[in-house]
Amino acid sequence: xxxxxxxxxxxxxxxxxxxxxxxxxxxxxxxxxxxxxxxxxxxxxxxxxxxxxxxxxxxxxxxxxxxxxxxxxxxxxxxxxxxxxxxxxxxxxxxxxxxxxxxxxxxxxxxxxxxxxxxxxxxxxxxxxxxxxxxxxxxxxxxxxxxxxxxxxxxxxxxxxxxxxxxxxxxxxxxxxxxxxxxxxxxxxxxxxxxxxxxxxxxxxxxxxxxxxxxxxxxxxxxxxxxxxxxxxxxxxxxxxxxxxxxxxxxxx
Amino acid sequence: xxxxxxxxxxxxxxxxxxxxxxxxxxxxxxxxxxxxxxxxxxxxxxxxxxxxxxxxxxxxxxxxxxxxxxxxxxxxxxxxxxxxxxxxxxxxxxxxxxxxxxxxxxxxxxxxxxxxxxxxxxxxxxxxxxxxxxxxxxxxxxxxxxxxxxxxxxxxxxxxxxxxxxxxxxxxxxxxxxxxxxxxxxxxxxxxxxxxxxxxxxxxxxxxxxxxxxxxxxxxxxxxxx
Numbered sequence: 001x002x003x004x005x006x007x008x009x010x011x012x013x014x015x016x017x018x019x020x021x022x023x024x025x026x027x028x029x030x031x032x033x034x035x036x037x038x039x040x041x042x043x044x045x046x047x048x049x050x051x052x053x054x055x056x057x058x059x060x061x062x063x064x065x066x067x068x069x070x071x072x073x074x075x076x077x078x079x080x081x082x083x084x085x086x087x088x089x090x091x092x093x094x095x096x097x098x099x100x101x102x103x104x105x106x107x108x109x110x111x112x113x114x115x116x117x118x119x120x121x122x123x124x125x126x127x128x129x130x131x132x133x134x135x136x137x138x139x140x141x142x143x144x145x146x147x148x149x150x151x152x153x154x155x156x157x158x159x160x161x162x163x164x165x166x167x168x169x170x171x172x173x174x175x176x177x178x179x180x181x182x183x184x185x186x187x188x189x190x191x192x193x194x195x196x197x198x199x200x201x202x203x204x205x206x207x208x209x210x211x212x213x214x215x216x217x218x219x220x221x222x223x224x225x226x227x228x229x230x231x232x233x234x235x236x237x238x239x240x241x242x243x244x245x246x247x248x249x250x251x252x253x
Numbered sequence: 254x255x256x257x258x259x260x261x262x263x264x265x266x267x268x269x270x271x272x273x274x275x276x277x278x279x280x281x282x283x284x285x286x287x288x289x290x291x292x293x294x295x296x297x298x299x300x301x302x303x304x305x306x307x308x309x310x311x312x313x314x315x316x317x318x319x320x321x322x323x324x325x326x327x328x329x330x331x332x333x334x335x336x337x338x339x340x341x342x343x344x345x346x347x348x349x350x351x352x353x354x355x356x357x358x359x360x361x362x363x364x365x366x367x368x369x370x371x372x373x374x375x376x377x378x379x380x381x382x383x384x385x386x387x388x389x390x391x392x393x394x395x396x397x398x399x400x401x402x403x404x405x406x407x408x409x410x411x412x413x414x415x416x417x418x419x420x421x422x423x424x425x426x427x428x429x430x431x432x433x434x435x436x437x438x439x440x441x442x443x444x445x446x447x448x449x450x451x452x453x454x455x456x457x458x459x460x461x462x463x464x465x466x467x468x469x470x471x472x473x474x475x476x477x478x479x
Contacts, residue, residue, distance in 0.1 A: 086475055141421075144421070145421045145422045148422075149422075152418075154411065158411060161476075162411060162476065169401075169469075172464070173425075173426050173429070179429070180432045181428075
């Protein structure tokens with residue numbers, strides 16, 4: 001109990017200081033997200049050349065690939081902050097890892113829904129058991145498990161410790177999963193960038209590449225905005241919990 | 254070498270208490286038998302195509318029976334708070350992990366020795382492949398599965414609903430192992446000409462085993478904190 005009181009005071013002053021800065025930052029990030037999203041919409045629908053066989057259906061490619069990029073980046077951030085938490089043991093690192101994993105899951109769900117929509121028009125099937133698809137699905141399950149650990153009962157530092165460990169293990173597992181599945185069967189996905197082991201790189205038209213890069217940038221800014229917002233929400237939640245604890249203590253007196 | 258001595262001591266303790274109660278091992282073996290029976294309903298044993306699913310069935314048995322044992326290995330330490338006793342004992346937490354791993358692995362091997370011949374017998378499977386390679390694949394596969402399983406069981410034991418949590422943590426993480434061993438077992442049991450690709454799979458599984466055994470060894474200190 002005495003440990004709780006000690007922490008309570010330290011965090012209360014800490015968050016009040018950082019709050020002023022973060023609102024400014026989140027406003028800037030929000031503006032940047034809106035502008036970059038509009039620009040990327042222009043690039044996707046007007047600037048980029050239309051694909052010859054798939055026509056307009058191919059436009060989903062930009063959102064699909066960008067969401068996948070965002071999800072992987074989010075999980076990488078979770079991995080980095082998990083390591084940082086285990087070394088430094090500061091609650092803010094844990095909050096970043098948690099929020100980043102949540103964003104990653106949301107965008108993995110977007111990848112897993114836009115993928116079948118696109119696949120239905122391109123391959124005429126909703127789902128194929130193919131390395132990248134299975135890896136994404138398993139990635140999704142790994143981070144669902146990560147969230148399940150977060151939902152465990154107990155004090156926060158135990159949960160933070162265990163989920164950091166799982167965040168590290170889970171991220172280390174992903175390349176091996178991808179490698180194993182790729183080895184298992186290589187069939188459908190064209191490897192667009194670079195050379196694959198069995199397929200030639202198909203290549204991409206330059207206007208499409210520009211549009212893709214613009215969309216990826218927009219999504220990265222969106223990620224920064226979501227992360228910032230999510231962390232400030234988490235901090236508010238923690239603060240409310242502290243106030244509740246304080247109030248209860250006063251009632252018990 | 255103190256690490257190994259305490260680990261062996263701990264494994265001996267677990268195996269002795271298992272020998273007295275025979276709780277986990279009996280459950281695991283009976284469960285394995287039941288899985289075989291359920292599979293005989295799902296895939297007609299008289300049908301010749303059933304031979305193709307045998308490698309998969311072997312690993313389904315190992316995984317499901319293994320989960321039962323893994324669930325108990327850390328939960329059983331909670332009843333009298335003996336986990337706290339282990340943690341404050343003058344030994345490293347990695348030797349707790351190693352001891353638990355050895356005990357679980359030994360039990361897993363017993364389950365396999367009993368249930369796999371039983372499966373071959375009931376499905377009338379004629380063994381044509383190389384026994385040495387088959388044993389090697391089973392050994393490496395269960396090694397990796399139990400190594401990461403023991404680690405995640407220690408992690409999940411902190412939760413009140415650890416029986417439900419453990420499979421959710423374990424299955425996604427062990428996918429590379431499961432793919433690798435099922436492919437290798439399939440090649441060894443049915444098509445010995447493609448032995449070279451089976452060996453490639455064995456190498457993948459071995460690499461996974463080594464990587465994750467080391468990672469678990471390093472990270473167990475954080476899981477088993479007081």
